Amino acid sequence: MNTKKKGRWLANLLNSEKYSSFTVSVLAIILTLITASVLLLLMGKNPLVAFRSFLQGCGFLPKANYGGGSGMLSDLTDFLNYLAPMLLAALAFIVGFKAGLFNIGIAGQMLLSGFVATIVIGYNKNLPAGVAKPLVLIIGIVVGGLAGALIGFLKYKFNIHEVVSTIMVNYIISYLTGFFINNKFVDMLTRTSRVCAPAARLTLTNIQIGGVNCKIPFGILIAIIMAIVVQFIFDRTAFGFELKAVGQNKNCAKYIGVSVGKSLVASMAFSGILAGLAGVTYYLGYTNTIIPKTLVGMGYDSIAVALLGNSSPVGSIFAAIVVTVFQQGANYMSSAVGVAKEIASLITGILLLYASCGGYMKGLARGVIQKDLDREAEAKRAASHKEDAGQGKEGER
Amino acid sequence: MEDYIVEMRHITKRFPGIVANDDVSIGIRRGEVYALLGENGAGKSTLMSMLFGMYEPDRGEILIDGKKVVFHSSNDATAHNIGMVHQHFKLVDNYTIAENIVLGSEPMTKMFGFLPSVDMKKANREIAELSKTYGLEVNPTDRIEDVPVSVRQRVEILKMLYRKADIMIFDEPTAVLTPQEIEFLLQIIDGLRKAGKTIILITHKIEEIKKIADRCAILYRGRLVDVLDVRTTSVQDMANMMVGRAVDFNPHKSEPDYRGTVLKVDHMTVKNENHFEVVKDVSFEVRSGEIFAIAGVSGNGQTEIADAITGMLKIDSGTVTLGGRDITHLTIRERAVEGVSYIPEDRHGTGVVMDFTLRDNLALRQYYRDPFSRHGILNFDKFQSYSETLIDRYDIRSGQGPKTIIRSMSGGNQQKAIIGREIEEHSKLIIFVQPTRGLDIGAIEKVHRQILDERDRGAAILLISLELDEVMELADTIGVIYNGQLLKIAPASTMTSHDVGRYMMGVKEA
Numbered sequence: 021m022n023t024k025k026k027g028r029w030l031a032n033l034l035n036s037e038k039y040s041s042f043t044v045s046v047l048a049i050i051l052t053l054i055t056a057s058v059l060l061l062l063m064g065k066n067p068l069v070a071f072r073s074f075l076q077g078c079g080f081l082p083k084a085n086y087g088g089g090s091g092m093l094s095d096l097t098d099f100l101n102y103l104a105p106m107l108l109a110a111l112a113f114i115v116g117f118k119a120g121l122f123n124i125g126i127a128g129q130m131l132l133s134g135f136v137a138t139i140v141i142g143y144n145k146n147l148p149a150g151v152a153k154p155l156v157l158i159i160g161i162v163v164g165g166l167a168g169a170l171i172g173f174l175k176y177k178f179n180i181h182e183v184v185s186t187i188m189v190n191y192i193i194s195y196l197t198g199f200f201i202n203n204k205f206v207d208m209l210t211r212t213s214r215v216c217a218p219a220a221r222l223t224l225t226n227i228q229i230g231g232v233n234c235k236i237p238f239g240i241l242i243a244i245i246m247a248i249v250v251q252f253i254f255d256r257t258a259f260g261f262e263l264k265a266v267g268q269n270k271n272c273a274k275y276i277g278v279s280v281g282k283s284l285v286a287s288m289a290f291s292g293i294l295a296g297l298a299g300v301t302y303y304l305g306y307t308n309t310i311i312p313k314t315l316v317g318m319g320y321d322s323i324a325v326a327l328l329g330n331s332s333p334v335g336s337i338f339a340a341i342v343v344t345v346f347q348q349g350a351n352y353m354s355s356a357v358g359v360a361k362e363i364a365s366l367i368t369g370i371l372l373l374y375a376s377c378g379g380y381m382k383g384l385a386r387g388v389i390q391k392d393l394d395r396e397a398e399a400k401r402a403a404s405h406k407e408d409a410g411q412g413k414e415g416e417r
Numbered sequence: 418m419e420d421y422i423v424e425m426r427h428i429t430k431r432f433p434g435i436v437a438n439d440d441v442s443i444g445i446r447r448g449e450v451y452a453l454l455g456e457n458g459a460g461k462s463t464l465m466s467m468l469f470g471m472y473e474p475d476r477g478e479i480l481i482d483g484k485k486v487v488f489h490s491s492n493d494a495t496a497h498n499i500g501m502v503h504q505h506f507k508l509v510d511n512y513t514i515a516e517n518i519v520l521g522s523e524p525m526t527k528m529f530g531f532l533p534s535v536d537m538k539k540a541n542r543e544i545a546e547l548s549k550t551y552g553l554e555v556n557p558t559d560r561i562e563d564v565p566v567s568v569r570q571r572v573e574i575l576k577m578l579y580r581k582a583d584i585m586i587f588d589e590p591t592a593v594l595t596p597q598e599i600e601f602l603l604q605i606i607d608g609l610r611k612a613g614k615t616i617i618l619i620t621h622k623i624e625e626i627k628k629i630a631d632r633c634a635i636l637y638r639g640r641l642v643d644v645l646d647v648r649t650t651s652v653q654d655m656a657n658m659m660v661g662r663a664v665d666f667n668p669h670k671s672e673p674d675y676r677g678t679v680l681k682v683d684h685m686t687v688k689n690e691n692h693f694e695v696v697k698d699v700s701f702e703v704r705s706g707e708i709f710a711i712a713g714v715s716g717n718g719q720t721e722i723a724d725a726i727t728g729m730l731k732i733d734s735g736t737v738t739l740g741g742r743d744i745t746h747l748t749i750r751e752r753a754v755e756g757v758s759y760i761p762e763d764r765h766g767t768g769v770v771m772d773f774t775l776r777d778n779l780a781l782r783q784y785y786r787d788p789f790s791r792h793g794i795l796n797f798d799k800f801q802s803y804s805e806t807l808i809d810r811y812d813i814r815s816g817q818g819p820k821t822i823i824r825s826m827s828g829g830n831q832q833k834a835i836i837g838r839e840i841e842e843h844s845k846l847i848i849f850v851q852p853t854r855g856l857d858i859g860a861i862e863k864v865h866r867q868i869l870d871e872r873d874r875g876a877a878i879l880l881i882s883l884e885l886d887e888v889m890e891l892a893d894t895i896g897v898i899y900n901g902q903l904l905k906i907a908p909a910s911t912m913t914s915h916d917v918g919r920y921m922m923g924v925k926e927a
Contacts, residue, residue, distance in 0.1 A: 257790075257793050257794055257795060258784055258785050258790045258793050258794075258795055259793060261777070261784055261795060262785075264770075264773075265770050265781075268770045268771070268772055268773070269766070269767075269769075269770045269771065271763070271766050271767045272766075272767055272768065272769060273770075274729065275727075275729065275749070275759070275761060275767050275768070276749075276750075276781045276782060277749040277750025277751075277753055278750075279748075390431060390475075394475070394476075
């Protein structure tokens with residue numbers, strides 16, 4: 021009886037209108053941790069130690085020892101430095117997704133805006149920081165927005181599915197920028213693009229706080245502001261209302277007079293703007309250089325973040341933290357526990373899998389509740405039957 | 418004990434938020450036509466879907482020939498010789514009739530003596546025979562996309578016969594047919610009964626039951642009300658039982674009072690996406706206070722007329738004038754603001770956003786303008802109060818009021834929401850396309866009342882309906898469409914339903 025009660029309690033939480041978006045995600049995380057634990061145990065490692073070292077790597081828990089000049093705070097600011105583009109990329113996905121578009125070109129849009137900002141501003145040694153940094157952001161917005169709008173335009177004008185066009189455009193961007201980097205902007209030693217001027221970089225490095233070396237990523241501020249802005253647009257504005265209508269029923273949107281074509285272009289442009297911001301915070305913040313012909317995995321990780329956050333902009337802040345812990349903490353975990361750091365991507369994949377089962381989990385919960393109600397109704401009916409029978413006997417007497 | 422071929426005992430089936438069937442028990446005798454009558458959402462289709470194995474009941478049991486059965490899929494039902502013609506036909510458009518019929522149980526042969534392949538010759542031959550035996554004329558080698566709806570229905574019936582079905586379920590079979598075709602279908606059903614088949618007929622049209630059925634079970638909100646002998650029960654009694662109250666069959670229609678032309682369609686031609694002319698050189702006028710009904714068999718261009726007037730489809734040539742203003746080249750929204758309301762045919766696909774709340778769906782015509790939004794920021798207080806007003810005024814029933822997701826509401830209430838939203842615009846022209854499709858008698862009565870009220874208010878009404886009864890009952894003027902052309906426009910009082918039916922088949926001189 022007790023276990024049944026507990027099952028019911030969990031089912032109620034999963035099925036409740038208010039909390040389900042939250043509880044389903046939490047359950048997905050728990051299931052992921054369990055699955056990952058099994059994997060780690062199979063490899064002969066202690067999962068608890070592994071999970072602790074993920075957190076240690078991100079500056080949430082103290083490591084056993086630190087190198088000269090670094091400490092917990094350095095790890096934490098590193099973590100925030102990576103979190104910023106991750107969150108922005110997830111927001112980019114969410115904006116497209118709400119309007120019914122599956123933007124998997126985020127990595128390409130990031131790369132293009134990062135590349136343009138790097139060669140236009142990053143290699144310009146004469147600009148003061150106060151001019152260079154805002155210009156980098158503006159380039160991210162404009163280039164990302166245009167790259168996104170192109171996808172929307174192709175869909176609207178020629179009915180090319182966005183998944184197809186973004187994959188193709190990803191390749192084009194990757195090889196085109198790779199070509200220019202290898203020919204003009206390459207650092208002969210590292211084989212990546214030459215580093216940007218510090219004035220253009222959106223992350224301040226080598227800042228001493230409390231005696232340790234820290235970074236100050238401006239990107240994280242931008243990302244959180246954008247999360248709130250996106251949430252506001254979808255919750256409170258006529259523009260967001262239209263995008264959601266287009267996303268859920270194009271015919272109906274057309275019928276009520278929304279220009280569906282314009283909405284498609286607008287939402288892809290908006291998605292591209294956020295991807296562009298993710299790009300500049302990644303390539304001119306987290307890294308300071310571009311590896312030619314390489315699309316970052318973050319473009320796809322962001323889809324996991326968006327799904328785990330139930331496509332809610334503010335919810336994805338928390339989802340981004342979870343995914344980033346695995347991605348960013350993987351290096352330290354790898355050296356501390358001795359598991360290849362690729363397990364981080366594996367865990368993200370498992371997380372994506374469970375997160376996308378959200379609807380199924382809700383359905384299961386509903387079934388459990390219904391069965392319980394049935395059982396209660398049955399019990400009641402049986403009880404009232406007994407009463408009737410009892411009364412009948414009394415009457416006979 | 419009676420000899421029941423099918424028995425369903427204490428069947429209960431729940432869906433999230435509703436009880437579709439609540440402790441329903443029915444018994445069907447061998448060789449009878451058994452009708453299931455009920456309003457939309459009364460649980461008729463759900464009950465039969467369980468007999469056909471598409472759902473499993475939450476509680477209760479099904480007996481075929483006195484033996485208990487459990488169906489996990491429709492294959493199990495087919496194995497027990499049960500067949501079903503669904504409301505929406507389940508056919509592959511670019512397959513031939515014979516291919517559709519044998520699909521899933523193809524006669525096999527060995528090509529070159531060893532390669533297994535479908536023996537289409539045998540299939541064609543068998544189907545030709547079957548169609549002759551039961552008077553269901555079809556040409557086995559025609560493609561489905563080339564044949565009319567009535568033939569497609571025959572294909573569905575042949576599909577059941579080919580699978581040796583003894584128990585045949587028809588789900589609203591007459592909804593898509595003309596009066597002449599309905600007559601023919603009822604004959605076919607009668608023939609099947611004579612051949613020893615047991616027929617279950619799901620419908621909300623009482624006249625048909627009166628014509629063909631032996632017994633009739635009435636469902637009301639998921640519960641079985643009564644099982645009647647059709648011969649001894651009056652139409653009025655059945656209707657009252659089905660709706661749960663007294664029904665007024667004839668809405669009191671006042672004399673028309675025309676007040677000047679509102680809509681003028683002049684030599685309008687519309688092409689579909691394949692550049693095929695679906696509306697050809699159509700001209701007509703609708704006056705204020707007039708109901709102009711376009712009658713016709715489905716797919717003859719009537720919905721395209723509505724889409725062209727509202728702007729959903731581009732007009733290829735000709736003009737559309739509203740209240741003296743040329744609206745041919747205005748956008749959809751400009752036309753709506755100018756005074757065009759539209760109740761579209763496809764309720765789910767066009768009329769609402771299924772996963773939006775009732776509140777948001779009711780605001781779809783208003784959300785972008787003051788006071789619903791100011792400077793692009795939505796004013797949800799106004800959304801809320803407006804939806805409460807409409808819910809009250811149009812008696813829209815839902816589980817949780819304004820915040821109900823519209824998907825979870827019944828078809829009738831979804832339609833009430835759409836009609837309320839559109840009427841509330843107080844437009845000069847209101848276009849109704851199939852406004853009562855899938856609704857029950859009670860809801861139909863209300864919709865008809867609303868249409869008449871709007872006409873009396875002075876709106877011009879363009880009614881496009883496949884239901885001839887509806888056209889005859891409401892129209893002041895009738896235009897009959899065939900193959901994209903208006904063959905005949907005449908005052909309703911000068912035409913009988915038989916005349917209209919003939920024009921619908923393309924006969925020019927009645």
